Amino acid sequence: MDKNINPIGLFDSGIGGTSIWKEIHTLLPNENTIYLADSINAPYGQKTKEEIIELSFKNTEFLLEQNSKIIVVACNTATTNAIKELRAKYDVPIIGIEPAIKPAAIHTKTKSIGILATKGTLSSELFYKTVSNLEGINVIEQVGYDLVKLIEEGKIDSNEITELLKTYLQPMIEANIDYLVLGCSHYPYLVPQIKKILPESVKIIDSGEAVARQTKLVLEKNDLLNNSNKKGDLKFYVNSDPTVLESILENKYTVTKKDF
The missing domain is CATH 3.40.50.1860 (Rossmann fold)
Structure with missing residues (x-):
């Protein structure tokens, strides 16, 4: 199977990472994406480092089960606390976001x-x-x-x-x-x-545009860019009430509620 058509996987503690997703989708409109909002555990900022690492593993594994070719940690707290552990554990490219x-x-x-x-x-x-x-x-x-x-x-x-x-x-x-x-x-x-x-x-x-540019660079470097001319398939998952995520996406996309 052509790995290039596999999706970019993104996760955040909730809806906030959609600000990163929007920049990536704007720059790479033909890429398939899967966005995961772990809203039931938001906010991550008040949790211990160990808890944040555990949640980041769980989210990454969900996205890898969906055949994500690259993982974007669309959460500053998860990046600053868990990016090293994620990169050590998984063999796909993992992009984090840091304050600019x-x-x-x-x-x-x-x-x-x-x-x-x-x-x-x-x-x-x-x-x-x-x-x-x-x-x-x-x-x-x-x-x-x-x-x-x-x-x-x-x-x-x-x-x-x-x-x-x-x-x-x-x-x-x-x-x-x-x-x-x-x-x-x-x-x-x-x-x-x-x-x-x-x-x-x-x-x-903020870090949005820089993360989008870095995502494109990493995809190019690993020969993973989707060269299709059709618009990407966009999926959104949340483990709590999907209403707020739907609203932040201006009700343009279907949000699936899923326990994970």
């Missing part, structure tokens, strides 16, 4: 940048190493407590999220940041709200 700290550090003029991420990402060894290598840059770290939970509940435009964002972003504004790094794949859905709070001069960056 480096480009923010390179381009900052004020030498002050903010990062909004989960506790699991900010407390990870991988994140610590990245930040430790930055010289002369003031990094304002903020855990986005309850943001993933509220997004998973479909409350993206709620006053509750607005008030939390104001609390989290105010210290960054006072520290004169000129870049805000979104360190969770759920957070791009909050950009309209964030823009209302931050000064216009602050640039907001």
Whole structure:
């Protein structure tokens, strides 16, 4: 069987990784994809490293059972806590996502940048190493407590999220940041709200486009690109109420509820 037509498998703790999926699908519209939302266990950011690794194994095995040719860990927390273990255990290419700290550090003029991420990402060894290598840059770290939970509940435009964002972003504004790094794949859905709070001069960056480009490069390198001219077959699975995932996908796609 032609491996090239096998799907790209993506997983996240919930709906947030669809922000990564959208970038990959935009860049590679002919690729078949399978997206897995482990919403029943969201958020990952409050779990132990061991729990995150175990859930990442479970999700990866589900995607491999569907013949995924490559795995995209569309979750910052799972990447920063489990990517090493995933690559050691499985022999397919595995792509992770990390907060876009480096480009923010390179381009900052004020030498002050903010990062909004989960506790699991900010407390990870991988994140610590990245930040430790930055010289002369003031990094304002903020855990986005309850943001993933509220997004998973479909409350993206709620006053509750607005008030939390104001609390989290105010210290960054006072520290004169000129870049805000979104360190969770759920957070791009909050950009309209964030823009209302931050000064216009602050640039907001996430990892989506970079992950899509990296996915294409890895597929090319491994001779796994789908050369078909027809649009990709897109599948979505969730292990909780599919309503919120369907809504975030603008009800354009069928979402299958499945226990896994």
